[in-house]
Amino acid sequence: MKTVEELERIRKQAQAMTRLREGGESIKIVVGMGTCGIAAGARETLSAIMDELARRNIQDVIVTQTGCIGLCEQEPIIAIVMPGSEKVTYGKVSREKARKIVASHVVNSQIVGEWVIATE
Amino acid sequence: MxxxxxxxxxxxxxxxxxxxxxxxxxxxxxxxxxxxxxxxxxxxxxxxxxxxxxxxxxxxxxxxxxxxxxxxxxxxxxxxxxxxxxxxxxxxxxxxxxxxxxxxxxxxxxxSQERIVLRNCGIIDPSSIEEYIARDGYRALGKCLTEMEPLDVIEVVRQSGLVGRGGAAFPTGLKWGFTANAESEQKFIICNADEGEPGTFKDRLILEGDPHNILEAMAIAGYAVGASCGYVYIRGEYVLSIERINEAIEQAKVFGLLGEDIFGSGFSFDVQVVKGAGAYVCGEETALIESMEGGRGEPRIKPPYPGTHGFLGKPTVVNNVETLANIPPIMLNGAQWYRGFGTSKCPGTKVFTMIGDINSKGLIEVPMGITLRRVIYEIGGGIPGGRDFKMAQTGGTSGGCLPREMLDVPMDYFTLPEVGSALGSGALLIMDDSHCIVDIAESFMRFFVRESCGKCVPCREGTARLHDIIRKISQGNGTYEDLRLIRDLSHAMQGTSLCGLGQSAPVPIMTMLKYFKDEFEAHIKNRLCPTGTCRL
Structure with a gap:
């Protein structure tokens, strides 16, 4: 290593790898993985989200799961929580919809209104 | 990615x-x-x-x-x-x-803990230099090499008030200063990881959990005093520590963080691992150096001190693992930041391995000056089985024993000696009221008899005689005269032994006699062990 800048560059890259363990403010995608969600295809939805994030090389997003929220007929359900704004919940999120939501909501901060079932 | x-x-x-x-x-x-x-x-x-x-x-x-x-x-x-x-x-x-x-x-x-030394332990993958770098690793080294003069580095360490965490509490900045001022073409940095104190395993876990932290600190020390070569002297039994540190050395070399011309500063530094063969006395710095040179692990007569005449007769800094682990955060955040932890006289934190009769055993890092009561009841979750606290021994077998009355004494390197105890290296052995003091004293002395290297008479004979006398008391054959003899012997050992082993071996016995005299007397006068442990 010849310069401090080089170290700084490696540090920035490496931080993306460990950000998950640091907490703090990041965008959170919550996938409903109750039995109802899984039966409706939440596993595929989750995989699609993961794939889309990897494809776009997005590292500062937390993907996590939750149980049944009581809207089983709307499953698969995902919620996007962005720091400083309301939680937005989407219903009947297929693989294709999931990819669209990542592109539009997570990357460009544009809520996909037609699929939203709740905001709080 | x-x-x-x-x-x-x-x-x-x-x-x-x-x-x-x-x-x-x-x-x-x-x-x-x-x-x-x-x-x-x-x-x-x-x-x-x-x-x-x-x-x-x-x-x-x-x-x-x-x-x-x-x-x-x-x-x-x-x-x-x-x-x-x-x-x-x-x-x-x-x-x-x-x-x-x-x-x-x-x-x-x-x-309730303050994690400076252990800031990365349990959070990063110790086999990954990238994860260490992600958590500000090697930034302190970069700062020292590119922005600071060696003497400024020493000044920051001095101002931070950091003292040696191996037990002797010698000011680290002062130690570095001796070596920096010594004229020599070659100087050495040695990391003392020969952790032999029974019950202490903090250095092992620091090395296992965050090996790059130690390498970075050694490189900073090397820059500060003008050394280009470092050794980590690790107990041979610490297989995983050795594996992790060797792996870390290789990675640091690949990244150019060890080796030639680090950060383009012209400063070069290399680290090698030396395995110890398991002698307790080799934790003493001159015995350690003697063993590194291929001699018997026996302490040298001081002065001269290793700071000016150390490994191969060259000026050498010998620092404990935990001491070094404090260096990168101090260099990165400054001396004032560090003084914000602990007490004004003894800043920083202390890592303890909590063992014995305590609910939560394990590795903790607490601010200097914390009371034993907080450690035991807040962090340690109290004593199991609803039993009462009897005593705690700080700093391993050669540390002092603290009775119930000392539960609220601030634990740091300067307050504990005032009450006749010592903070020592890092074991915190908690005992409940089911243990017999004489029995414990006997077992401690048995350890010292085995580990005394035999070079000087006060330690070789003193430990053996102390053990004999205490065993005699535990068998119901003691006299009051024996208690006086224990005191006389202890004073002689403390004053005349060649190294810390003989000087500190009587410390637990002295503190036990001071705080638990009744129990010794019960064994002598009534030929009775109050806890029913001794075979009387």
Whole structure:
């Protein structure tokens, strides 16, 4: 290593790898993985989200799961929580919809209104 | 770059390995593969997180859920319920003491602690230099080499008030200054990882959990005093520490953080590992150097001190692992920041390995000056079985014993000697009221008889005679005259022994006689052991 800048560059890259363990403010995608969600295809939805994030090389997003929220007929359900704004919940999120939501909501901060079932 | 939605940290410290964490890790990897989750969930083996008695411990991020006493049979459930469905399994998260959560909302166990030395332990993968760099690793070295003069580095260390954490509490800045001022073409940095004090395993867990921290600190020390060569002297039994530090050295060389012309500053530094053969006395710095040179592990006559006449007769800095671990954060954040922790006379933190009759055994880091009461009852979760606290020994076998009346004395390197005790290296042995003081004293002295190297008479004969007298008392054949003899012998040993071994061997006995005289007298006068431990 010849310069401090080089170290700084490696540090920035490496931080993306460990950000998950640091907490703090990041965008959170919550996938409903109750039995109802899984039966409706939440596993595929989750995989699609993961794939889309990897494809776009997005590292500062937390993907996590939750149980049944009581809207089983709307499953698969995902919620996007962005720091400083309301939680937005989407219903009947297929693989294709999931990819669209990542592109539009997570990357460009544009809520996909037609699929939203709740905001709080 | 691969995107992982979850990191599962499996504690890979030696205590957890003994409890079977490797099998849990393998089962976890297999189960994740079987369920097709291995592409999205990463399993990371870390160093010690601290709660060693609860091992094997795993932590699931981003939630920060801590599972304790995880068995291979629990793995499918954790994968199915938590990692697939996102439901925490309460039956595996413990009962409130750790509250099942670390990381964001820290439970009391971690909240009462200050983690400077252990800042990365249990959080990063010790085999990954990138993860160390992600948490500001090697930035302090970069700062020192590119922005500071060697003497400025020493000045910051001096101002920080850091004192040696191996037990002797010698000011680190002063020590570095001696070597920096010594005229010599070659100088050395030695990291003393010959942790032989029974019950102490902090240095081992620091090396296992965060090896790069030590390498960075040694390079900074080398720059400060003008040394280009460093040695880590590790006990041969510390197999994992040796493996991790060697791995770290290789990585640091690949990244150019060790070797020639680091950060283009013209400063070069290399580190090698030397294995110790397990003699307790080799933790003493001159005996350590003697052993490194191929001689018998026996202490040298001082002065001259290693600071000016050390390894191969050259000026040498010998620092304990924990002392060094404080250096990178001090250089990065400044002396004033460091003085914000602990007490004004003794700043910083102390790492302890908590063992004995305590609910939460393991590795902790607390501010200097914390009271024993807080450590035992807030962090340690109290004494098991509803028994009463009898005494605590700080600093391993050669440390002093603190009775119940000392529960509220601030624990630091300068207050404890005032009450006739010593903070020592880092073991905190808690004993409840079922133990007999004379019996404990006998076992301590037996240890010193075995470990005395025999070079000087006061230690060689003194430890043997002390052991004889105490054994005599424990067998019901003691006299009051013996107590006086113990005191006389102890004073002679403390004043005339060649090294710290003989000087500190009587410390536990002296403090026991001071605080638990009644119990010795009961053995002599009534030929009775109040706890019923001794065979009388």
């Amino acid at each position: 691969q995107f992982y939605r979850s990191h599962v940290l499996v504690c890979g410290g030696t205590p957890c390995i003994l409890k079977g964490c490797k099998a849990v890790r393998d089962a976890l990897i297999d189960e994740l593969k079987r369920r097709g989750l291995d592409e999205e969930i990463r399993v990371v083996e870390t160093g010690c997180l601290g709660p060693c008695d609860l091992g094997p411990v795993i932590v699931v991020y981003p939630e920060g859920t801590l599972y304790e006493r995880v068995q291979v049979g629990d793995v499918p459930r954790i994968v199915e319920e938590h990692l697939l469905k996102g439901r925490v399994i309460p039956s595996l998260t413990g009962e409130g003491r750790l509250a099942g959560v670390v990381g964001y909302e820290e439970p009391t166990y971690l909240a």
